[in-house]
Amino acid sequence: MLPPDTSGVQLSPDEVARFARHLILPEVGMEGQKRLKAASVLCVGTGGLGSPLLLYLAAAGVGRLGIVDFDVVDHSNLQRQVIHGTSWVGKPKIESAKARILEINPHCQVDLYETALTSENALEIISGYDLVCDGTDNFPTRYLVNDACVLLGKPNVYGSIFRFEGQATVFNLDAESPNYRDLFPEPPPPGMVPSCAEGGVVGVLPGIIGVIQATEAVKIITGIGTTLSGRLLLFDALAMKFRELKLRPNPERPVIDKLIDYQEFCGVGGTAPGQEESGAVESISVGELKTLLDGDTSGLVLIDVRNPPEAEIAGIPGAVLIPLDQIENGTAVERIQQLAAGKSLYVHCKLGGRSAKALIALKRHGIEGINVSGGIDAWSQEVDPSVLRY
Incomplete structure (x- = not known):
């Protein structure tokens, strides 16, 4: 139950000095700081959201923090994942996060779970904490965190981000509270919502x-x-504006009585980011594309459906840039028909998701093509390392 039981909790002289600015707030005071020390919070993910979450919860004096993550620090993380530093690139995020937390608050107990949160381990991991903070970036894990919190009666502090927009709320605060399924009764179709890796996010x-x-x-x-x-x-x-929407429990929402297969529920089947729709179209590997480009290219056309700023970073030689939005709104269809007349059409993006969406849209206009699996990111890793990764 929250707030935590503080019987027997004492603050050391160092903690009194450390949290002095809390202690003089009438709303917090000694009792509030003891509650923070007695509390345990699980953070799922140590990425863009998990980084400030963990930094400030540690600084606030939360006595026990749990961290669930199985990723390693990458250079591309450092633009926004401020709990990690350059010296930690290639090393586990949870270890990087723990080191930084203990620098901020050596009195904090940090428990690490270097694993993916799954239907098999979620209840066991979450049950030991007072509340959960969801710092994840994918729908299957968000539904999993939500359902586990509902089953265990744990509050779920939710946030999400994309490009220049974000949202936050608190789910399952009590039995009458809304939960994530009141916001998203059903997951969006796979590939409908691009990831930050493809859509970007301001740091x-x-x-x-x-x-x-x-x-x-x-x-x-x-x-x-x-x-x-x-x-x-x-x-x-971009507009520097906040607004609110009312969120109420849906009386007709299904009862959550067990954890399910959330990859299947969200229709992603455990595929890699950016690849959710690639199974719906014919595809080739970047190695196969390289073989084609090394031969006679008069009978093929390669289209790059990324955005112009991405094309400025890196490109595959010979590709024609036609952004996805121009294909989806139909303005580029006639041009593609002309380019692909009598030729084999190949389409690529960064990871393979947007190019698959482009091909699905083109098929409605009678244009057939082949997806380049893995996109320019795979090209950089498997064909030409001089092509910049981003």
Whole structure:
């Protein structure tokens, strides 16, 4: 139950000095700080959202933090995942996060779970914590976290980000609260919502949303203020505007009585990011494409459906840039018909997801083509390492 039981909890002289600015707040005080010390919070993910979450929960004095992640630090993470540093590239994110947390607050107990959260381990892991902060970036894990929290009666502090927009709320605060399935009764079709790896994200955005999540967690633990339960907070960084939507429980939502196969539920089948739709179209590997490009290219055309800023970073020689949005809105269809007349059409993007969507859209106009599996990212890794990865 929250707030935590503080009987027997004491603050050391170092902790009194460390948290002095909390202690002089009437809303927090000694009792509130003891609640923070007695509390345990599980953070699922140490990426853009998990980084500020963990930094500020540690700094606030949360006594026990659990971290679930199985990824390693990559150079592309450092633009927004501020808990990690350059010296940790190639090393486990959970170890990097723990080292930074203990620098901020050596009194914090940090428990690490270097694994993917699954239907087999979620209940066991989450059951040992007072609340969960969802820092994930995919629908299967969000549904899994939600359902496990509902089954265990744990609050779920939610956030999500994309490009310049973010949202946050609190799910399952009590038995009358909405949960994630009230916001998304059904997952969107695979590939409909691009990942940050394909769509991009401004680096400061996860900091803003992650700090909002941390604020909600602190309020829940200390029992102060009004939480976002029942309200979805939307943030537009370009306009610097916040707005709210009411979120209520749906009386007709299905009862959550067990954990399921969430990959199957979301229709992604365990595929790699960017590849969810590739199974719907014919495809070739980048190695096969290289063989074709090394031969007579008069009978083929290669289209790059990425955005112009991406094409400025790197490209496959000979590709014609036609962004996906021009294909989906139909403005580029006639041009592609002319380019592909009497030729074999091949389409690529960064990872393979957008090019598959382009081919599905083109098929509705009677244009057949072949997807380049893995896109330019696979080209860089398997064919030409001089092509920049991003």
